[in-house]
Amino acid sequence: MRNTRALAVAGAAVAALGLSAPAAVAWDTPSNIVALPSVIARGGQLTITVDDCRHGGTATSDAFTSPASLSPISGHKKTARGTATIRNNARSGPYDITVTCDGRSLTKPQAFTVIGGVRGGIGGSSTIGATPTDMAIGGGLVAAALVGGGVFWMRRRAERRV
Numbered sequence: 001m002r003n004t005r006a007l008a009v010a011g012a013a014v015a016a017l018g019l020s021a022p023a024a025v026a027w028d029t030p031s032n033i034v035a036l037p038s039v040i041a042r043g044g045q046l047t048i049t050v051d052d053c054r055h056g057g058t059a060t061s062d063a064f065t066s067p068a069s070l071s072p073i074s075g076h077k078k079t080a081r082g083t084a085t086i087r088n089n090a091r092s093g094p095y096d097i098t099v100t101c102d103g104r105s106l107t108k109p110q111a112f113t114v115i116g117g118v119r120g121g122i123g124g125s126s127t128i129g130a131t132p133t134d135m136a137i138g139g140g141l142v143a144a145a146l147v148g149g150g151v152f153w154m155r156r157r158a159e160r161r162v
Contacts, residue, residue: 033059033099033108041115046084050099053080057101063090063114070101090114 032051040046048059048068059068059082068084080101094110130138 033097033106033111035097035108035112037112039113039115040086042086042090043088044086046086046112047081048084048097048099049079049081050101052078053099053101054078055102056080057099058082059084059097059099061095061097061111063087063095063112070099086114092116 032049034049036047036049037044046064046068048070050057050059050070053070054072054077056072057070057080059070061084063086064084065087066085068082070080070082073079073081092114094113096107096109097111098105098107
């Protein structure tokens, strides 16, 4: 019974060491690409932060107007940051970011999502205006307010007579 437990513990230790070894090797390449905000409208600016990018580099995506330059952050020896502008004609949907740092490349799939812009000046994001249902609901609320106001006014008028 003791041999079985010892064998199980040894096997678990070897498995844990084997799974952590590839992660330890990966620290030499750019890692942890973060794009903020993760959902952005066309024409917006996206901040990209990359860990293990000591000397800076570039970030590219099909949605960017041009490659974003990544610069090391002062006080953080291993982190670089940059800003990218989203094309005005970028299609809506998820986009990948490819970062090149210190001669190595790393791609983060679906790092951010582009959404369609709003049509300002004509009711925000509304494109067709009020529907007949919206008009009926609004008209019903106005009618209810008028009836309620009339009833209130008539009761107040009747109280003055007494």
